[in-house]
Amino acid sequence: MAIYDPTKRPADAFDTHTHLNDEVFWHDVAAYWARARESRVMEMNIVGYDTVGNQRAIEIAREFEGANAIVGWQPEDIRDFDEKALETLREQLNDPVVVGVGEMGLDYYWEENPSKEDQIVAFKTQLELAKEFKKPVTVHSRDAFDDTYSVLKASGVEEFGGVMHSFTGDAEEAKRFLDLGMYISFSGIATFKNAHEVHEAVKAVPLDRILVETDAPYLAPTPFRGKQNEPMYVFQILTNLAEQLGMTYNELAKITTENAHRLWQIEA
DSSP states (O other): OOOOOGGGOOSOEEEEEEOTTSHHHHTTHHHHHHHHHHTTEEEEEEEOOSHHHHHHHHHHHHHSTTEEEEEOOOGGGGGGOOHHHHHHHHHHHTSTTEEEEEEEEEEOSOTTSOOHHHHHHHHHHHHHHHHHHTOOEEEEEESOHHHHHHHHHHHTGGGTOEEETTOOSOHHHHHHHHHTTOEEEEOGGGGSTTOHHHHHHHHHSOGGGEEEOOOTTSOOOTTSTTSOOOGGGHHHHHHHHHHHHTOOHHHHHHHHHHHHHHHTTOOO
């Protein structure tokens, strides 16, 4: 297992999906931000999930250099995604620090989640907003591959683009989303020894479509698995993926940062 060595890692990195707006970070965002920058994680997308999380993402992006906000409603929370929440989301999408729409999608894993029908309605509504605002989408999909693919395909996602976040599918599933013009982002799951299908997906994704993320505070990578994740751990995800791909850390950090700039139209 490759271990992070800061003396051999001068390249800057981009955490494309993190939740510094989560309660576990909110008390001291500045400290976690500083820790990330010490590890040369110089840019990150703060991803929302409901009205409060979205507003916090915007506040962080306004305050910290290199931070961007992505705002939307994740499937677990769409019971509160009513007309008022939709109007608030529209207002938030007009903020200049907002670069994308999400986290949205489908999650059929938990029985207590909203119904599949309600999730699909909320997903389609946000895809329509993405088309209107011409912003890429960040898509969550868990135990819902076929429906996620069908909804994305019907939406004409090629017009505004997006990313499958924390991808956990196999190589064939990755290729189907790639055919829709989507990027594929890998989290700490891709560093787990038993994640064989994800390892194959890593190798199947073209280098101009691959992204990295922490999804902090969740899914800490090996060798930090089981601990609270944070943006600084992008270094270990990049180290591990570079090893899988036969590349150097610096090569992959540069490629994934350039890909993030292209997708979210961020000036370098």
